[in-house]
Amino acid sequence: MIYGVGTDICDVRRIRASLERHGERLAQKILSEAELATWKERSERWPDRGVRxxxxxxxxxxxxxxxxxxxxxxxxxxxxxxxxxxxxxxPEIVLHGPLKDWFETRQLSVHVSVTDENEYAASFCVVEKNDF
Incomplete structure (x- = not known):
């Protein structure tokens, strides 16, 4: 059974401008440790790929x-x-800490799709309630 659906579109130019203003602090706020390591690696080699x-x-x-x-x-x-x-x-969503506990308690599962082009990134997410 569908629990919820979410979608988002992000203007890559806004992220780029925020990175210019706030630097790595922005990435540290948004990304997990594993994501942050990937972001740093991509940003060093291909700055535009890091922003996307x-x-x-x-x-x-x-x-x-x-x-x-x-x-x-x-x-x-x-x-x-x-x-x-x-x-x-x-793409997969991996949850941690209290969010993982909250999600598992409700017996939910998630599917996510992510895409990006030069100026936009978009995502679509479906959360299902598992009937065990």
Whole structure:
């Protein structure tokens, strides 16, 4: 059964401008430790890819927060929600801390799709209630 659906579109230019103003602090606020390591690696080699990586993570986390119906309120936090990928390249959401507990208690599962082009990143998220 569908629990919630969320979508988000992010203007990559806004993320770029925020990075110019706030530097790495912006990435540290939004990204998990694993995501931050990937962001740093991409940013050093290809700065534009680093910006788009941050924008896609921002967008996916926003879409997820909408799908679970919390927005950015506890237990939903930027760093407790990690956008990872399977070996196949499929994006996956990995939850941590109180958000993971909240999600598992409700017997939910999630599907996420992420895309980006030069100036926009977009995400779509479906959360299902598992009927065991």
């Amino acid at each position: 990586y941050l924008a896609t993570r921002f967008s996916a986390k926003e879409a997820f927060s909408k799908a679970i119906g919390l927005g950015m309120r506890m237990p939903m936090t930027w760093r407790h929600c990690e956008i990872s990928k399977a070996a196949s390249g499929k």
